[in-house]
Amino acid sequence: MTAMTKKAEEAKKSCFTLTVEDSVAVLSLDIPDEPVNTLSPAVGAELEEALRKIEQDAAVKAVVFSSGKKDNFVAGAKIDLISTFRTAEEATEGSRKAQEGFDHLEAFPKPVVAAIHGACLGGGLEWALACTYRIASDSPKTSLGVPEVQLGLIPGAGGTQRLPKLLGAQAALDLILTGKALKPKKALKLGLVDEVVPKPILVEVAKRRAAELAARTLRPERARGLGLRSVGKGKGLGEILKGLANKETWAELALEDNPIGRKILFDQARKQLLKKTRGKYPAPERALEVVKVGMEDGMRAGLAIESKAFGELAVSDVSKRLVEIFFATTALKKENGTSDPKVKPREVRKIGVLGGGLMGGGIAYVTAAQMGVPVRIKEKDDASAARALKHVHGLFDERVKRKSITWRERDAKMALVTVGNDTSGFKGCELVIEAVFEDLKLKQNIIRDIEKVVRQDCIFASNTSSLPITRLAEASSRPETVIGMHYFSPVNKMPLLEIIRHKGTADWVTATCVEVGRKQGKTVIVVNDGVGFYTSRILAPYMNEAGHLLAEGADIAELDRALVDFGFPVGPITLLDEVGIDVAAKVGKIMHEAFGERLSGPDHVEKLVADGRLGRKSKKGFYSYDGKKKGVDESVYALLPHGKDRVKLDRQEMAERCVIQFVNEAIRCLGEGVLRSPRDGDIGAVFGLGFPPFLGGPFRYADALGAAKLLERAEHFQKKHGKRFESPPLLVEVAKAGKRFHA
Numbered sequence: 001m002t003a004m005t006k007k008a009e010e011a012k013k014s015c016f017t018l019t020v021e022d023s024v025a026v027l028s029l030d031i032p033d034e035p036v037n038t039l040s041p042a043v044g045a046e047l048e049e050a051l052r053k054i055e056q057d058a059a060v061k062a063v064v065f066s067s068g069k070k071d072n073f074v075a076g077a078k079i080d081l082i083s084t085f086r087t088a089e090e091a092t093e094g095s096r097k098a099q100e101g102f103d104h105l106e107a108f109p110k111p112v113v114a115a116i117h118g119a120c121l122g123g124g125l126e127w128a129l130a131c132t133y134r135i136a137s138d139s140p141k142t143s144l145g146v147p148e149v150q151l152g153l154i155p156g157a158g159g160t161q162r163l164p165k166l167l168g169a170q171a172a173l174d175l176i177l178t179g180k181a182l183k184p185k186k187a188l189k190l191g192l193v194d195e196v197v198p199k200p201i202l203v204e205v206a207k208r209r210a211a212e213l214a215a216r217t218l219r220p221e222r223a224r225g226l227g228l229r230s231v232g233k234g235k236g237l238g239e240i241l242k243g244l245a246n247k248e249t250w251a252e253l254a255l256e257d258n259p260i261g262r263k264i265l266f267d268q269a270r271k272q273l274l275k276k277t278r279g280k281y282p283a284p285e286r287a288l289e290v291v292k293v294g295m296e297d298g299m300r301a302g303l304a305i306e307s308k309a310f311g312e313l314a315v316s317d318v319s320k321r322l323v324e325i326f327f328a329t330t331a332l333k334k335e336n337g338t339s340d341p342k343v344k345p346r347e348v349r350k351i352g353v354l355g356g357g358l359m360g361g362g363i364a365y366v367t368a369a370q371m372g373v374p375v376r377i378k379e380k381d382d383a384s385a386a387r388a389l390k391h392v393h394g395l396f397d398e399r400v401k402r403k404s405i406t407w408r409e410r411d412a413k414m415a416l417v418t419v420g421n422d423t424s425g426f427k428g429c430e431l432v433i434e435a436v437f438e439d440l441k442l443k444q445n446i447i448r449d450i451e452k453v454v455r456q457d458c459i460f461a462s463n464t465s466s467l468p469i470t471r472l473a474e475a476s477s478r479p480e481t482v483i484g485m486h487y488f489s490p491v492n493k494m495p496l497l498e499i500i501r502h503k504g505t506a507d508w509v510t511a512t513c514v515e516v517g518r519k520q521g522k523t524v525i526v527v528n529d530g531v532g533f534y535t536s537r538i539l540a541p542y543m544n545e546a547g548h549l550l551a552e553g554a555d556i557a558e559l560d561r562a563l564v565d566f567g568f569p570v571g572p573i574t575l576l577d578e579v580g581i582d583v584a585a586k587v588g589k590i591m592h593e594a595f596g597e598r599l600s601g602p603d604h605v606e607k608l609v610a611d612g613r614l615g616r617k618s619k620k621g622f623y624s625y626d627g628k629k630k631g632v633d634e635s636v637y638a639l640l641p642h643g644k645d646r647v648k649l650d651r652q653e654m655a656e657r658c659v660i661q662f663v664n665e666a667i668r669c670l671g672e673g674v675l676r677s678p679r680d681g682d683i684g685a686v687f688g689l690g691f692p693p694f695l696g697g698p699f700r701y702a703d704a705l706g707a708a709k710l711l712e713r714a715e716h717f718q719k720k721h722g723k724r725f726e727s728p729p730l731l732v733e734v735a736k737a738g739k740r741f742h743a
C-alpha cells in the first residue's frame with residue numbers, strides 16, 4: 001500500500017467531514033458502515049481533534065454540527081460499550097470522559113450550532129445541549145429525548161444538569177424520568193430547540209445562524225423553560241415578559257428557586273415515581289437525586305454525582321436485564337423468522353381483515369397508520385361495518401387529540417381503510433387476517449370461503465390465541481399459505497406479535513408475515529405450532545394458579561397486589577376481568593383437554609360465567625365497574641370457596657406459586673420445540689404478557705435464580721399441591737448439569 005493509498009484509506013474511515021464556507025465550518029458526522037450515528041470514545045477523540053483544528057483556524061468564525069446519515073442525527077451512545085464495563089469505577093470514568101468532552105464543547109470560543117434531523121437521543125441530545133444554538137428539522141422523523149432510563153441508566157454526559165438549566169426542573173424531569181422523545185414542535189415550545197425549519201434548508205439556516213452568532217447580530221435570550229424568546233438585539237423582550245406573567249411559570253420558578261419549594265417539588269416527584277416503579281427500577285430515583293444536587297449545589301457537584309450514579313447503574317442487574325432486552329429486540333429485527341436467512345419476504349400491497357371488532361379494527365388501524373397500505377375489513381352486516389369504521393376512526397382521533405398527527409394526516413390514513421359486508425374487496429389482497437370468534441369450525445369454514453375469492457398465493461393468517469394452526473390448515477387447499485398472527489389487545493398499544501407456523505407453512509409466508517408485523521410497528525417472535533402456542537400457554541398455568549389461590553381463600557385484592565409487588569403491571573385477577581372471564585374459561589378448557597390434569601383449572605370459573613360475570617365488558621366480574629373508583633365486588637365471594645371468610649395467605653408465596661407456574665411452562669415450551677430460543681421466550685413474555693422487564697423474562701429469571709433452586713422450589717410446591725407443579729424435563733436436565741438457559 002502506497003503512502004497516498006494509506007492516506008486515502010484513513011480519510012475514508014474518518015467519522016467526520018469538514019467543509020468551510022464563508023467563515024463557517026460544517027462538521028458532519030457519518031460513521032462508516034453503520035446505519036446510524038452513535039457516540040463512542042473513538043468518535044469523541046475525533047471530535048476533539050476536529051475542534052482543535054477549527055479553533056486554531058483564524059478564518060473560521062463559527063461551527064455547524066450536522067449528520068451525514070439520511071434520517072439520523074445521533075441515536076445515542078454505542079450500547080455495546082455498556083456491556084464492556086466490568087466495574088462501577090470503569091463506567092464512572094467513561095461518564096466523566098464524556099462530560100469533559102461536552103464541557104469543552106460548551107466552552108468552545110466560537111459559536112456552535114447543532115443542525116438536527118432525525119433521531120437526536122441520549123448522548124446525541126447531550127451533545128446538542130452543549131452547543132450554543134439548536135435548530136431542528138420539521139420532519140416527523142426528527143425526535144429529541146434522553147431514553148437512558150429505559151436501559152436502567154441515567155444520562156451520563158451532562159444531560160441531568162443541562163436539561164434542568166435550559167428547561168426548568170419539571171419539564172426536564174418529565175423527559176429524564178420517562179425517557180420519552182419529543183417531536184420538533186413540542187421541543188420548540190419547551191425551549192429544547194431554538195428554531196424548527198423545513199429539512200431542505202436546515203443546514204443553510206444553521207450556517208446563517210452560526211454567522212449571525214459570530215457577528216453578534218443574533219443574541220439568544222432564553223427564559224428558563226420558555227424557549228427562545230429573542231432573536232436579534234433588543235427583540236422579543238415583550239414575549240419574555242408575557243411568558244413570565246403566566247401563573248404556571250411563576251409557580252414553577254417559585255418552587256424551584258427556594259429550598260422549601262424545591263423540597264416540595266422533589267418530594268412530590270419521588271412519591272409519584274415510586275407509585276409507578278414500586279422501587280423496582282433504581283434509575284429514575286437516582287436521576288431525581290442527581291438533578292436535585294445540581295440545582296442545590298451547582299453544576300460541578302451535579303456532574304460529579306451524575307457520573308457516580310451512572311457508573312453504579314451501568315453494572316446493576318436491572319440495567320443488565322434491560323440492555324439484554326434491547327439487544328434481543330435489535331437481533332430480532334434482523335431475522336426473517338426462518339432457519340434460512342436468504343428467504344425474502346414478498347411485497348404486501350393490500351391486506352384484508354375478516355371481522356372488525358376490537359381486534360380486527362385494531363389490526364386494520366396499525367396496517368393503515370404504521371404500514372401505510374390499503375386495508376379492507378369485512379363485517380357481517382351494514383351496522384357492524386359502520387361500527388368497525390367508527391372504531392378505527394376513533395383510534396386516529398385519539399392521536400389527533402394528543403397532537404401526534406394532524407387531522408389532515410388522519411384523513412389521509414383513514415382513506416386507506418374501507419369496509420363492506422362481503423368479500424368482493426378481497427380479490428387483490430396478498431394477505432388476509434382473520435379475527436373472528438375462537439371457534440375451530442367457524443374459522444375452517446372462513447378459510448374455505450375466502451380461498452374461493454382470493455388469489456392462489458394469498459396468505460391466510462389467523463389471529464387465534466389458542467387453536468392449533470395445523471387444525472386450521474386442514475381446511476385449506478393450500479396449507480403452505482396458512483399461518484397464525486396472534487395480536488394482543490389493544491392492538492394499537494400492545495407491542496408484541498406472535499407468529500405461529502405449522503410444519504407445512506412455507507418459509508416465504510413466514511418471512512412475509514414477519515416483515516408485515518415489523519411494518520405495523522410490532523416486536524415479532526416466531527414460534528412453532530401447538531395448543532396455546534407460547535404466550536397463551538404460559539399464561540394459562542399462571543392464571544390457573546391464581547384461581548387455585550382464590551379457591552384456597554385468598555383475598556382478591558391481596559392476590560393482585562402480590563403479583564404487582566413482584567413486578568407485573570397488573571395482578572392476575574384484574575387481568576382476568578380485562579381479558580374476559582368467559583374467554584379465559586374457553587381457553588382454559590382447550591388447555592385442559594390438551595394437557596390434562598397439569599393444566600386443570602378451578603371449578604368456580606364456570607359458576608362466574610353462569611352468573612353473567614364476564615369482567616369489564618359486562619361491568620360485572622371480580623371487580624365492580626359502575627362506581628368512580630374500581631373496587632372488589634364483594635358479592636363475587638358468594639361464588640367462591642370459603643365465601644366471604646377469606647384466608648390470610650403469605651403474599652410472597654402467592655406470587656412465587658404463580659411465577660413458578662409461568663416460568664416452568666416457558667421452559668416446557670422450549671424443551672418441546674415450541675420456542676426457537678430462550679431469547680424469544682423472554683421477549684414474548686415481557687412484551688406480550690408484562691413479565692417484569694427488570695427481571696429480563698422467564699429464562700433470565702431462571703438463570704438469575706439458578707436452575708437448581710427453581711427445581712427445588714417447584715418440587716416443594718409439587719409435594720404440597722400435586723401434579724400441576726411437576727417440573728419440565730428440560731429444567732431437571734439443566735439443573736443437574738449446572739448449566740444456564742442463556743449461554
